[in-house]
Amino acid sequence: MDIGDEGQEFVMRACTIDYLAPAVFDDLIEVYVRMAKIGRTSVTYELAAYRAHDDELMVTATQTLVLVDLDERKAVPIPESYKEAIHAFEGEALAT
Numbered sequence: 001m002d003i004g005d006e007g008q009e010f011v012m013r014a015c016t017i018d019y020l021a022p023a024v025f026d027d028l029i030e031v032y033v034r035m036a037k038i039g040r041t042s043v044t045y046e047l048a049a050y051r052a053h054d055d056e057l058m059v060t061a062t063q064t065l066v067l068v069d070l071d072e073r074k075a076v077p078i079p080e081s082y083k084e085a086i087h088a089f090e091g092e093a094l095a096t
Helices: 080-093
Strands: 008-019 029-038 042-051 056-069
Touching: 029 080
Parallel strands: none
Antiparallel strands: 008 056, 029 042, 042 056
């Protein structure tokens, strides 16, 4: 999704991962990703990976990304049009 300004990108600020169960070669893994929160300059994703054949939760993760101006190397506000598009997709579960 375009954030509107070519001189801006989301960059990783934090990532937390909890490994709950091992995977082995040829396991079919289902991965779910949702944007859980959108703030003034940052977004937070929640991720979960399940082993398909027994639906065992294997990994959970949270990632926080910040929108930065690449020239200035400073956080910038996320455009309202981007927030509206994400809210339309995620619905009421999206925290602001």
